[in-house]
Amino acid sequence: MTPEPPRNRDDGGTMAPRQFEIDGSTMTDIASFYAQMNRLLMDGESWALAESLDALNDVLYGGYGAIAGREPVRFVWKDIAATRAALGREATCAFLRERLKTRTMFNGSPIVDQLAALESGLGTTYFDVVMQVFADHPNIEIVPA
Template sequence: MSKLIEINGNAVNDIASFYEEINRVFMKGESWRIGPSLDAFNDLLYGSYGALQDAQSVDLVWHHMEHSRKALGYQTTRAYYLEKLVSGSPYNKSLFAEKLKALERGTGETYFDNIMAILAEHPTIRVISG
């Protein structure tokens, strides 16, 4: 039997609020929270803690998904990449410069696209637009 988990997409207005919603839903009962990182989000989906612990499969209902898609779209993603490129940042600047160029050409992925790609890598999680 699938476990039902629901995300309120209207609560997602930027990257920080995406992680607030993820922590609210997935980390209930845990004494710690995941940070704003796609790698941390991916790790969470393996299910060894939080709401996914011991779940064989999950139906993830993402209410108001279109709102989240827009909120984590081009502008948010562009700002995210530019932040990675500031002088003194520890990130791989050439990687983020390429990602920014692709985004600006219209061929790159948005932050929302990256989230959906991560979810797609987890076959036990079925995403449902609610």
């Protein structure tokens, strides 16, 4: 989905939020989440976001891609439950196992601890972290639909 055309002011004299629609039903894994973020937020750019929480955080700050800066932004998230499942325990464990393979020269014990927590039914999923990244931007609103 391409970004909306320029917005009008709302009744309070402030700019109505730019709105994007995330379709959770199309997400099957972490890669498909970033593919959708690229379609929504990087239209017109000559490069794409990496599959990285840091990259997601950066694009949400704005200044490049579809978000101009600290403007109000609303993400209407259709089928957010499907996204929660796609970025849930199984996907997070697979992601962490892959990261652990590249940590041979570094301390991998935090990753091992995260895996153990997830495998015991506790721990933070990739979805949880994505939601925290969005929440760290006060100009951004998530509306489950």
